[in-house]
Amino acid sequence: PTLSRLLSECPEVKSAAVSFLAPRKHIPAHRGPFRGIMRFHLGLVIPKQADGRPATIMMINHEERRIADGECMLWDDTFEHEVMNNADQPRIALLLDVWRPEMPLDMEILSRLIVRGVQVGMRYRGVSFAG
Template sequence: MSTRKSIYHLTKGIRDRLDAFIMRFSLLPDLAVFDPHVMFWVKELEQNWERIRDEAIRLGGEDIPSLGDISPDHGRIAADRRWRSFFLEGYGYQRQENRARVPVTSALIDRIPNLCTATFSVLEPGCHIPRHRGMTKAMLTYHLALHVPRDREKCWIQIEDHGQMHVHPWSAGKSILFDDTYNHEVWNNTDDTRYVLLIQVRRPCRWPARVLMDIFFTAVRYSRFVQDVRRNLDDRAVQSPLTA
């Protein structure tokens, strides 16, 4: 049994009840897509988007591994190896070797409260991420578009809302904030590469939902799902050490 299956599928029977409990105490409504500026830190990221973009672009494609190679438990949604992820932080673990290469971005994400994960997410030409949904309403997902293909109408994320799929093309320097428990699907049907800063944060909630979320995220932190990613990134860092 895969790690992804042990986390996602084996919790299927209780996920709806946990999500319902979280939403009882949520400080935000149950929406698929939000005004990103409900998060105060979004403005600062947008003001610095060009500096963040420059750091991401300088990394080069070979230094950004395919998500499916680093996290095989993402299974079918990361089967297309043209989806690449440069990890900066995840569930309390910081990738210092990566953060050292993008100091401006790292300093900015350090000012985001309740951060769960932070990566540069890269879609190479022709990449498709099939329809899927996230694991929990305890997190919200944020995209800051850094480099968008010129033909942006052919590069988009589609998010389901009340049974209808809505297309959201990225626009450089602009943000999208959404609840990834709503089905969503991604395409890059262009001959250019798309870069976004992808961040996941805890959903703002009142007590006692915050206690439940603390327990949940502690369990995720020590799960095989996260530990496998850590080990694969550690192995990659040893094989490709930074040089002065």
């Protein structure tokens, strides 16, 4: 309830999910569908390697990124990205899809229409979504 209330006060947040990545799992390289939305990633529970560095590795556009508990990152998820949890514990993160800031008005309108169309399609198929 607290997270839902906080997010309801942030109109730029389009969707939210708490993401659990099991130990030793890998999400293969993929890309987001369009540039109207950016991905915000907040580390909630990030396992550590023996050397103290975060054990979860994100490859974004072929560059290695690691965030620790409480650290965050905002990126364009239309760039190829993948994530690997190299630990024996799960990785937990908050993922937010946020409207890209400072878009030209025509692109903002188009982006909102695309998202609305996807939402209508999901409702029609009985798929739930955040937002």
